[in-house]
Amino acid sequence: MAKQYDVLFRLLLLGDSGVGKTCLLCRFTDNEFHPSHISTIGVDFKMKTLEIDGVKVRIQIWDTAGQERYQTITKQYYRRAQGIFLVYDITSERSFQHIMKWASDVDEYFCILIFFPEW
Numbered sequence: 302m303a304k305q306y307d308v309l310f311r312l313l314l315l316g317d318s319g320v321g322k323t324c325l326l327c328r329f330t331d332n333e334f335h336p337s338h339i340s341t342i343g344v345d346f347k348m349k350t351l352e353i354d355g356v357k358v359r360i361q362i363w364d365t366a367g368q369e370r371y372q373t374i375t376k377q378y379y380r381r382a383q384g385i386f387l388v389y390d391i392t393s394e395r396s397f398q399h400i401m402k403w404a405s406d407v408d409e410y411f412c413i414l415i416f417f418p419e420w
């Protein structure tokens with residue numbers, strides 16, 4: 302059976318509950334939008350394979366719960382990620398201010414941050 306991809310990247314979505322992490326992921330992987338907010342429990346993931354300059358790149362994106370109560374679970378995924386998106390709601394200043402908190406949590410585990418400016 303032919304190999305389905307050449308390289309694999311594991312990326313993580315972090316940010317407050319309700320900022321739109323799951324929606325962002327659904328749009329990217331399935332080009333769908335679901336208006337209801339069903340809070341992620343723990344961690345979920347979706348994958349997408351892109352072909353870039355003849356290289357099949359599989360992107361595995363982990364969607365974490367923004368709710369505080371799941372943070373013991375979600376922090377376990379920080380180390381395994383090769384990139385992290387810090388997501389905020391452009392209509393919520395509070396969620397933007399919390400980006401600093403998310404970044405400092407990540408800082409303990411991870412050295413490169415990908416800052417996601419707006420959606």
Ligand SMILES: Nc1nc2c(ncn2[C@@H]2O[C@H](COP(=O)(O)OP(=O)(O)OP(=O)(O)O)[C@@H](O)[C@H]2O)c(=O)[nH]1
Binds near residue numbers: 318320336367
């Ligand atoms: N207006 C608008 N609403 C959006 C957009 N993206 C997401 N939403 C709404 O924001 C709400 C929360 O979206 P989710 O993607 O479930 O949020 P989340 O960050 O995954 O939340 P948790 O799983 O609790 O961490 C939903 O009601 C969405 O419909 C957007 O681009 N525009």
